[in-house]
Amino acid sequence: MTKKVDDFDSANEVQSNWLKWNVVGEDKFVGTLIAKRSMKSSIPGKEGEMVNVYDFKVSYGLFHVTDDDKKVVPEPVTIEDGEIYSVGGTKIIDRQMTNIKIGQIIGLKYTETVPSKTKGFAPAKIIKVFLQKNDDGSLKMDEEFLAERNSPEDGYDQM
DSSP, rough: OOOOOOTOOOGGGOOOOOOOOOOOOOOOEEEEEEEEEEEEOOOOOOOOEEEEEEEEEEEEEEEEBTTTSSBSSSSOEEEEEOEEEEEEHOOOOOHHHTTOOOBBEEEEEEEEEEEEEEEESSOEEEEEEEEBBTTTBBOOOOOHHHHHHTSSSSSSOOO
């Protein structure tokens, strides 16, 4: 007799992978930009505002999470090659991402924290975008991703 499988068991639920920025200089990754989209914010004080979201197929990277007490967990999360992660846009990230193309390989790194200009608000986390270049100085593009994206059975929306 075959055991009945519950297709909707919580173990089968797809989890969203949102990159967290918690440790200056250590939280970073390199990956391919696979999508740019907008969604309504759920951040307190900004609920309903439209924010940019950038989806990446990550080559390598790591970041730190916080525990239930909002303390940074010392052991970083290592991102495996090919995993998909989302990064929420900020004014700084959005400005840097303006000229980045779908399929381009870039790096993002949490480089510093600056005090908020508004009293009572959290400090601003400065995330910098780093271009990845080939030996000849040209921008690195993920040719494999772009070829898959342009095939009719790729599964990617034409962006």
